Amino acid sequence: MRHAPLPKHLQKRYIGHSDISIDTTLFEKNKIAPLMGKKYDALYSSDLLRCTQTLEHIGWNDFISDGRLREVRFKRHIEGKSFGEIEAMDDFDPLFLESQERWHSFICDESLSLFQERLQNFLDELPNEGNILCCAHGGTIREILTLLTPKNPPQTLDYLDYTIVRVK
Numbered sequence: 001m002r003h004a005p006l007p008k009h010l011q012k013r014y015i016g017h018s019d020i021s022i023d024t025t026l027f028e029k030n031k032i033a034p035l036m037g038k039k040y041d042a043l044y045s046s047d048l049l050r051c052t053q054t055l056e057h058i059g060w061n062d063f064i065s066d067g068r069l070r071e072v073r074f075k076r077h078i079e080g081k082s083f084g085e086i087e088a089m090d091d092f093d094p095l096f097l098e099s100q101e102r103w104h105s106f107i108c109d110e111s112l113s114l115f116q117e118r119l120q121n122f123l124d125e126l127p128n129e130g131n132i133l134c135c136a137h138g139g140t141i142r143e144i145l146t147l148l149t150p151k152n153p154p155q156t157l158d159y160l161d162y163t164i165v166r167v168k
Helices: 029-036 049-058 083-087 094-098 100-107 112-124 138-148
Strands: 042-045 132-135
Touching: 029 049, 042 049, 049 132, 094 100, 100 112, 112 138
Parallel strands: 042 132
Antiparallel strands: none
16 A cells, blocks of 8 residues: 655655655545455554554554665655656756666666665565555555566556555
């Protein structure tokens, strides 16, 4: 599940490791209603406020906070910017958009391989059985889905959207 919305002025920006609170006035509990009645054997959350506050706002306080579920670390001059602001930068080149690797190298301070390794390490330590819910960030979820289901294109999730993955 992706965390709840940020304040409007911070939405649609590259927010990586910045520790920003959710805007509870924008919380749409009905989006996650199907998740509410389920029993979870384990709840995991990124250690950043926007994820921990999401679970606490739902009333799920018995979660494990894990820094490996953080969003990718963006470069300092990218953090907090919108795509339009990045596109207007002097060092922006439209060719960066031709591949995930080029784009990632341009905007991120954490290599794609280290990001994937961090997430794979988290996945490898999950229990082999059970119903597990993770609250994380858009890029983190997209990369986890890529690791778990490499043949399917990754999804982009909006705030409080979720996807169910069955792993055998």
